[in-house]
Structures are given as structure tokens and as C-alpha cells.
Amino acid sequence: MMSSKVQDAFNEQMKHEFYSSYLYLSMSAYLDAANLPGLAAWMRAQAREEAEHAMKIFDHLLDRGGKVQLHPIGGPPAQFATPREVFDQAHRHEKEVTASINGLYGLAVDERDFASRVFLDWFVQEQVEEEKTSGLLAEQLRMVGDDRPGLLMLDRELGQRRGGASAPPPAGG
Numbered sequence: 001m002m003s004s005k006v007q008d009a010f011n012e013q014m015k016h017e018f019y020s021s022y023l024y025l026s027m028s029a030y031l032d033a034a035n036l037p038g039l040a041a042w043m044r045a046q047a048r049e050e051a052e053h054a055m056k057i058f059d060h061l062l063d064r065g066g067k068v069q070l071h072p073i074g075g076p077p078a079q080f081a082t083p084r085e086v087f088d089q090a091h092r093h094e095k096e097v098t099a100s101i102n103g104l105y106g107l108a109v110d111e112r113d114f115a116s117r118v119f120l121d122w123f124v125q126e127q128v129e130e131e132k133t134s135g136l137l138a139e140q141l142r143m144v145g146d147d148r149p150g151l152l153m154l155d156r157e158l159g160q161r162r163g164g165a166s167a168p169p170p171a172g173g
Ligand SMILES: [Fe+2]
Pocket: 017, 020, 049, 050, 053, 097
């Protein structure tokens, strides 16, 4: 059984993860319309991963006798200035998610909810990867700048990503 404080915080985090999925889907649609199917596919796989993160929390709540509360999810932005802006925004968003996971982790420790603390270890690790990858892609798009052949090459490379949650992003090395 988890405390109501921890339960509420997990429900909030589940909403953040679903919102992340929404945001990345919106970014994927923008990239697809911008004739960058590789970047769009990469972002779509990212959206799927975020929905999986939300479902991990859903299951943790159920496993621990917590109450699942599905809060309303806000609409993500639909317009973006450039592909580079998309990845800059994704990187900023991941940093916010990290801060939110860290807050949740601290709460689990304060509440002596050790099962939740251990459960959250995976999320802490995952955020290291998420920040690294989104930061790298934002940086690579900055390097490409207005060079169209470079952008097309990056698009082709990212299109290689397979949809699975554990598939490593090619550009991440
Ligand atoms: Fe996530």
C-alpha cells in the first residue's frame, strides 16, 4: 500500500508521461508534414515509448493497491518553427521530466516507500538516456543548420530506428 501523497504524485507523473507522448506525436505529425519521414518516424517511436512509461506507472499503482486517477491531458503545441526547434523543445521537455522524476524520487524516500524508490530507479536511468539522446539530436540539427543535404542524411539515418521500446536511436551511437 502506498501513501496518498505518493499515490497522487504517481498519478501526476503518469499524466506527464502521457503528455510527453502527445507532445512527441504532435512533433511527429509536424515533421511528417515537413517531408522529413525519418525524423517523424523517430519521434513517433519516442511517443510510443512515453505511453509505455505511463503504463509502467499505471501498473505500479495497481500492484501497490493505489488508486489510478486519469487526469485530463493538455493539448500540445501543433506548430513548430523549424525541425531544429522541435528537437530543442524535446530536449527542454526531457529536462523538465527529469526534474519531475527527481521530485517523485525524493518523495518516495521521504515517505519511506522503498518499493516505489526501487521502481523509480529505472526512470532515473531512463532520463539520463533521454536527455542525452534529445540533446545530441538537437545539437546535430544545429550543426546541420540550413544545409539541406545534411538534413536529408540525418533524416535517413533516424528513419532506421525500429519502433521497439528498447531500440537504441541510431544517432545516439
Ligand atoms: Fe518518459
